[in-house]
Amino acid sequence: MNAPQELRTDLTTYMKDVGQRARRASVAMAKASTATRNAALANLAAAIRARHADVRAANARDVEHARAAGLESALLDRLQLSDVHIDQMAAGLEQIAAMPDPIGTISDIRPMPSGIQVGRMRVPLGVIGIIYESRPNVTIDAAGLCIKSGNATILRGGSEAIECNRLLASMIADALRASGLPEDGVQLVATADRAAVGLLVTMPEYVDIVVPRGGRSLIERLMRESKVPMIKHLDGVCHVYIDDAANLEQAIRIADNAKTQRYGTCNTMETLLIAGGIAPSVLPPLARVYAGKSVELRGCERTCAVLQAAGIACVAATEEDWHTEYLAPILSIRIVADLDAAIDHINTYSSHHTDAIVTDDHVAAMRFLREVDSASVMINASTRFADGFEYGLGAEIGISNDKLHARGPVGLEGLTSQKFVVFGHGEVRT
Amino acid sequence: MNAPQELRTDLTTYMKDVGQRARRASVAMAKASTATRNAALANLAAAIRARHADVRAANARDVEHARAAGLESALLDRLQLSDVHIDQMAAGLEQIAAMPDPIGTISDIRPMPSGIQVGRMRVPLGVIGIIYESRPNVTIDAAGLCIKSGNATILRGGSEAIECNRLLASMIADALRASGLPEDGVQLVATADRAAVGLLVTMPEYVDIVVPRGGRSLIERLMRESKVPMIKHLDGVCHVYIDDAANLEQAIRIADNAKTQRYGTCNTMETLLIAGGIAPSVLPPLARVYAGKSVELRGCERTCAVLQAAGIACVAATEEDWHTEYLAPILSIRIVADLDAAIDHINTYSSHHTDAIVTDDHVAAMRFLREVDSASVMINASTRFADGFEYGLGAEIGISNDKLHARGPVGLEGLTSQKFVVFGHGEVRT
Numbered sequence: 001m002n003a004p005q006e007l008r009t010d011l012t013t014y015m016k017d018v019g020q021r022a023r024r025a026s027v028a029m030a031k032a033s034t035a036t037r038n039a040a041l042a043n044l045a046a047a048i049r050a051r052h053a054d055v056r057a058a059n060a061r062d063v064e065h066a067r068a069a070g071l072e073s074a075l076l077d078r079l080q081l082s083d084v085h086i087d088q089m090a091a092g093l094e095q096i097a098a099m100p101d102p103i104g105t106i107s108d109i110r111p112m113p114s115g116i117q118v119g120r121m122r123v124p125l126g127v128i129g130i131i132y133e134s135r136p137n138v139t140i141d142a143a144g145l146c147i148k149s150g151n152a153t154i155l156r157g158g159s160e161a162i163e164c165n166r167l168l169a170s171m172i173a174d175a176l177r178a179s180g181l182p183e184d185g186v187q188l189v190a191t192a193d194r195a196a197v198g199l200l201v202t203m204p205e206y207v208d209i210v211v212p213r214g215g216r217s218l219i220e221r222l223m224r225e226s227k228v229p230m231i232k233h234l235d236g237v238c239h240v241y242i243d244d245a246a247n248l249e250q251a252i253r254i255a256d257n258a259k260t261q262r263y264g265t266c267n268t269m270e271t272l273l274i275a276g277g278i279a280p281s282v283l284p285p286l287a288r289v290y291a292g293k294s295v296e297l298r299g300c301e302r303t304c305a306v307l308q309a310a311g312i313a314c315v316a317a318t319e320e321d322w323h324t325e326y327l328a329p330i331l332s333i334r335i336v337a338d339l340d341a342a343i344d345h346i347n348t349y350s351s352h353h354t355d356a357i358v359t360d361d362h363v364a365a366m367r368f369l370r371e372v373d374s375a376s377v378m379i380n381a382s383t384r385f386a387d388g389f390e391y392g393l394g395a396e397i398g399i400s401n402d403k404l405h406a407r408g409p410v411g412l413e414g415l416t417s418q419k420f421v422v423f424g425h426g427e428v429r430t
Numbered sequence: 431m432n433a434p435q436e437l438r439t440d441l442t443t444y445m446k447d448v449g450q451r452a453r454r455a456s457v458a459m460a461k462a463s464t465a466t467r468n469a470a471l472a473n474l475a476a477a478i479r480a481r482h483a484d485v486r487a488a489n490a491r492d493v494e495h496a497r498a499a500g501l502e503s504a505l506l507d508r509l510q511l512s513d514v515h516i517d518q519m520a521a522g523l524e525q526i527a528a529m530p531d532p533i534g535t536i537s538d539i540r541p542m543p544s545g546i547q548v549g550r551m552r553v554p555l556g557v558i559g560i561i562y563e564s565r566p567n568v569t570i571d572a573a574g575l576c577i578k579s580g581n582a583t584i585l586r587g588g589s590e591a592i593e594c595n596r597l598l599a600s601m602i603a604d605a606l607r608a609s610g611l612p613e614d615g616v617q618l619v620a621t622a623d624r625a626a627v628g629l630l631v632t633m634p635e636y637v638d639i640v641v642p643r644g645g646r647s648l649i650e651r652l653m654r655e656s657k658v659p660m661i662k663h664l665d666g667v668c669h670v671y672i673d674d675a676a677n678l679e680q681a682i683r684i685a686d687n688a689k690t691q692r693y694g695t696c697n698t699m700e701t702l703l704i705a706g707g708i709a710p711s712v713l714p715p716l717a718r719v720y721a722g723k724s725v726e727l728r729g730c731e732r733t734c735a736v737l738q739a740a741g742i743a744c745v746a747a748t749e750e751d752w753h754t755e756y757l758a759p760i761l762s763i764r765i766v767a768d769l770d771a772a773i774d775h776i777n778t779y780s781s782h783h784t785d786a787i788v789t790d791d792h793v794a795a796m797r798f799l800r801e802v803d804s805a806s807v808m809i810n811a812s813t814r815f816a817d818g819f820e821y822g823l824g825a826e827i828g829i830s831n832d833k834l835h836a837r838g839p840v841g842l843e844g845l846t847s848q849k850f851v852v853f854g855h856g857e858v859r860t
Contacts, residue, residue, distance in 0.1 A: 027777070030801075030803075031800070031801055104800060110822055112820060112821070112822055114815065114820060116808075116811050116815055116820070118820075118821045118822060121799065121800070121807075123800075123803070125833055125834075126803075126833070208833060208834075209834065229659070229834050247856070249856075250856040253856060253858055254856065254858060256858075257858035257859055258858075261858070261859050261860075347457070356852075369551065369851050370461070370534060370551070370553075371460075371461055373460075373553070373556075373849075374849065375849055375850060376849065376850040376851075376852060377551075377849060377850070377851055377852070378546075378851075378852035378854060379851075379852065379853050379854055380853075380854040380855055380856055380857075381546050381852050381853075381854025381855075381856075381857045381858075382854075382857065382858040382859050384858070384859035385544065385546055385852060385854075385857070385859055386850070386852075390542060390544060390546070390548075390859070391542070391548045391850065392540055392542055392548060403555055403556070403638060403847040404555075404638075404639065404659050404834065404835040404847065405834040405835040407847055407848060407849055407850075408849065408850040409850070417833040417834065417837055418837060419803075419804065419805055419806065419807060419837055419838065420805060420806040420807070420816070420821060420837075420838040420839070421799050421806075421807055421808075421809075422786075422806060422807070422808035422809065422811050422815060422816075423809050423810075423811075424808060424809055424810040424811025424812075424815075425810055425811075426677070426679075426680040426683060426684065426810050426811075427810075427811045427812065427815070428683055428684060428686075428687035428688075428691070428811075428812045428814070429687055429691050429812050429814035429815055429820070430691075
């Protein structure tokens with residue numbers, strides 16, 4: 001993947017130019033009125049509807065190239081845009097346009113003893129870099145959120161989607177220009193050279209934050225290389241803990257849904273914890289639900305004993321299982337002594353993404369809420385709810401496992417900052 | 431400063447141990463009730479009052495060693511604790527104890543169409559590392575803010591203050607123990623080896639955030655080395671812009687105060703911008719105020735022409751002057767065409783710390799507020815107001831020039847994070 005020195009120099013020059021253009025455009029993006037930014041979103045939505053067939057055709061060419069290049073079928077699936085996907089891109093933009101504008105909001109204005117009034121104004125971050133793979137709808141979703149939040153954007157999509165992404169980028173540029181915004185407000189990195197990603201994450205002078213959306217290997221690479229802060233999560237090792245005081249029917253419903261509603265998502269449960277007292281009554285019927293869906297169960301010693309007594313297959317879980325995000329019909333199960341042991345297990349093995357308790361005991365529920373150190377902590381609900389739409393954020397740019405700046409599902413607010421604003425009347429400091 | 435390999439290995443083992451202890455203690459610190467954390471603060475305040483003479487004596491020994499070692503007088507000044515300083519340490523802790531507890535606050539609970547209710551709970555960050563120099567009151571101020579916000583803390587004070595810091599650290603440990611909190615909740619790195627700082631900022635597994643309080647060379651070093659996010663600012667190149675529509679008397683008062691109330695603080699004005707129309711009337715009387723306080727003036731060509739015509743000395747400013755934080759009785763002055771030119775100058779040369787406009791024009795004021803990209807933006811007030819006390823935050827751990835997580839003066843809130851909390855009733859995702 002290493003380009004010859006000559007090309008690398010060209011690439012560095014090119015990426016620097018992209019960065020400088022973005023930095024310059026960010027001034028106009030930040031100053032633009034709510035109406036202007038919403039008009040750009042509406043223009044873009046209309047263009048996508050009008051050029052539906054062109055988008056479809058560009059995507060079909062990408063799919064054809066990818067198939068010829070031997071891309072595996074799961075990735076081909078993710079690359080392919082259906083008519084519904086294309087309609088959803090336009091509808092998503094219209095939803096973003098209809099959301100309240102966060103930019104310019106002034107909150108918490110308070111008078112101080114000195115006479116000044118101090119408040120906070122929400123402002124854009126500046127320049128956002130988005131790194132993603134496969135499906136080109138991310139191009140539109142990410143551009144929409146960044147335009148709405150008054151940021152300039154540098155998009156770096158996967159090389160396999162390059163034809164469709166180029167078409168969409170030209171439509172975005174047209175929509176920006178038509179509403180009086182700079183075309184450089186959203187730029188697509190137009191090279192398949194993977195070194196471009198390394199350059200994008202090492203230009204803190206031009207890029208304020210990077211949102212990588214991709215697999216573990218991409219995120220791990222960027223964590224090593226990046227000089228720019230990131231909104232990211234590495235793993236989703238999510239837990240459901242069934243407390244002694246759980247309602248049985250509810251516990252089975254939630255534990256079933258959290259594991260089996262979709263296997264491949266980051267908010268899917270990977271480990272089920274069950275309090276010792278309720279395990280004999282909840283485990284056999286729940287395991288039968290999983291067995292009916294061909295979910296492989298990997299249990300601690302006690303779990304396997306309970307299941308084998310009930311005639312249900314159970315593999316002995318290893319230490320590694322407690323750390324593993326299966327993203328597959330596999331579930332690890334551990335019987336724990338009590339709430340304390342459950343919280344200990346979660347704070348040790350969880351990826352701090354999303355963890356839930358099922359209980360009718362108020363004290364246990366509130367302790368779990370306070371003491372589990374994860375981005376989303378839930379009482380009596382499926383971990384699958386942890387996303388921007390279900391949380392009412394409207395849309396999400398990603399989910400963050402970090403504690404700083406943005407934690408959990410990240411919507412428009414995570415793409416903004418707050419500055420202090422001071423209203424004075426000639427006050428000076430004494 | 432490089433220790434022999436053997437000592438470095440010991441130091442690494444030592445710092446890892448400190449980190450692990452802090453991580454373990456952070457669990458108890460986060461769980462502790464409001465009353466427990468406030469009791470620790472009250473215990474510590476009482477101990478400082480009771481052992482006033484001991485603190486004074488330990489500080490005197492540090493000062494004596496530093497004097498013998500030839501420490502320069504400005505640093506000796508900053509090392510020395512007066513009776514007032516010691517009283518202020520105790521009073522500061524009592525003020526922090528009296529503040530509302532941010533931890534556990536649940537806000538913005540909203541019902542979602544699915545039936546779940548989604549809110550956000552404020553929680554500690556975990557482990558905070560504080561790196562500072564000279565005056566040992568920072569030991570108490572920082573420990574107080576971190577205890578109140580439910581964090582574990584690793585303090586790394588200057589080696590010149592080691593005797594006093596050790597005494598204060600033992601008093602902090604006593605206060606924590608007396609209120610039922612772990613002694614490791616606040617640890618002092620008890621070595622003068624400067625390599626300890628490098629280790630502290632490269633243990634992201636044990637340290638969640640680092641707050642460096644020190645000069646430019648420390649911050650620059652940490653920006654290169656740190657693998658842990660930081661709350662920091664590098665420079666305070668702050669501006670006052672006197673608009674054409676400024677009230678003359680107010681403009682002179684604010685521009686005087688912003689420069690001369692204290693020369694060495696980060697929120698002191700370093701560059702004065704004046705609109706062309708008002709320059710001939712505001713510049714001569716203002717320059718006479720500065721001349722009376724022996725402030726050296728470095729002006730653009732037009733500024734020097736106006737001043738020299740009025741018989742006031744003016745040095746020609748160079749490009750470097752616009753970038754410089756003097757921290758001294760020196761001021762650079764530029765006459766600009768209009769508001770746009772002023773905003774351009776500020777967004778180009780400001781360190782994004784604090785910038786103010788003086789104007790009676792509403793439109794100009796609101797444009798300045800929106801378009802100046804700094805942590806604090808002020809209308810008709812002195813830049814000197816930019817600190818935690820004047821903003822009503824109660825106390826500050828530092829001032830941040832970054833846009834992510836915490837911006838501007840950082841109080842308790844910057845030492846916390848928010849997690850999503852979900853209250854369900856058995857809901858599952860469909």
